[in-house]
Amino acid sequence: MARYDPAGTGYNPDSRGPKDGVEVAWQRDTDSSMHGLTAPILVGETLYATGQQSLVAFDRDTGEIRFTRDGQYWSTPARATASAYRSDTLAVSGREGLLGLSADGGYEVFGRSVGAERWSSHGQETQRWSSSSPQEPSPVAADGAVYAIVPDTDRVVAVDGSSGRVRWERTVGDEQSSGSNRPAVRDGTVFVSSRPGDVVAFDAETGDTRWSVRPEPHPESTLRYRNFGPATATDSGLVVPDREGVTLLDPADGSVLWEYTHDGNGTDGSAAVADGTVFVTDGVESLHAIDLESGEREWIADYSPDTDPVVADGVVYLGYQISELVAIDAETGDRRWTYEGATYFTQPIVGDGVLYVLTDEGLLALEEAN
Template sequence: MRVGGERWAGPQSPTPGFFGPAESTPPVTANGRIYTAVPGTNSVVALNPDNGEVLWQQTHHKDDGVSGPYNRPAVDGGIVFVTAWPQQVTAYHADTGDQHWHHELEEQTVLPPVATDEGVVIPTRESVQLRARSDGALRWERNLDGNATDSTPAVANGTIFVADEQESLHALSLATGETRWTAPFDGKTTPVVADGRVYAVDSRWALAAFDVATGAKQFEYRPSEVPFSPPIVGDGTLYLANRRQILALEEA
């Protein structure tokens, strides 16, 4: 077997537009399939991981040039949950691609969803919503007076951890949306929760760690080279990547 060779190529983006190539969206694997948005289009697809075959494809606003592509999907319990600018929140059956439910929101910036047992967490520019998995009905909405355009929340132990991209990182109750704590934090982030801590890389390119229960900052790490990726955690070690290397951090 040749290592590093291309095995297959899936759906291709159209010709680059005025602003250059479309940004790619991270795929999600579940149920033996790959679910992903197709860059530069308004489509989300399910792919066969063995050969890249398109098993189903759904497209919103086919004839609307001002609409936007889907965000990274969330897949759970046989349902694919997706959001898209300007106001789309949709659930599709993972096996067939048939629409399960669809809602148009008032907020025009809708960020990637997170699927939980309690419901689907939908972050927007200013707020966070929880919607029912069964029909997308709104369970609660919490306005954070934010300006979030490029963050994704983390959910763990019944708590949502989300940045407002203004000046704070919030811990909200998954069940009610009530604030559990708020900590000073600058910029966009994709937090990671592990070992009783919330790890987040801020717009100043520093890694901060907060206590899950209280929000107290436990440490901050500033590397010699930036920017660097969100962390992953394994066996008590934090792994991050910057422009030229992979970093492994452990508690002193």
């Protein structure tokens, strides 16, 4: 799923990617408009990428297209277990609400797709229109359920991954809130942050509110609220980035454990957490490494865009829609390599020695350079 796991860490401890340089292993475009700003996912031997008009499945080793299914999808899918089917369900947000798609693509009969869509939830078609590629917070799958932000709302919903049956639905913050982020799920709790500065913890099974907080702005801030980005759940607490810094909240009651201020303009990123270190961009000029326990700075690396870091085997990978793809050493902050072979890059994902990223020219697989 987006950010790798339900907790949203952006860190796969069992994976590795190219460290000292990259070259193209394969690149594959499609006839359909799959280009967008959402990251692909890797499930077993299959890569899935969504776009404004389709879901496309690729072979991870060769890039061969296994199937293409039409649809307007606005998020990265999340793989959910489906007890009623032989294959998993891919939960994705789209123009028609929250959808459950067959991971094997269903069937193609006389040019028409059959069985690709298993269920839909909150299916009232949104009236929103944009000339750019729309985005919605990506769903999260955990323990047979899918947790998602209902498109165009500030409500979080839990649905069954197999049937799409709604288990519960709740409002994030007060009724005037807007801009809720991707949920983070850990230890039976669903954490949701919002742009107006609310952070709410819900019981994953019942939807009951465990706590709801709205921390005060940073002491020297001129903003009225924190403008939180997506939360990341860890053993030490809930890591929540905002425009001007990062806050660690106690997962038991939402109290502030520490605050880190970078005085940047982080409006569109999330925090990765790996091996006791928080990695977050400030939207101005830097990537920050912060000690998870103390909130103290470990190092700063030059990196201008505000984005979503991912980490594997001691390397931080960052992609941005109009810039470059870079690899930074997680321990020192030194830049290991830079790749500029496309107009834009989505958030990359890391496989078994390979980095996969969606670009304006299709899906790209990068491996260690000889």
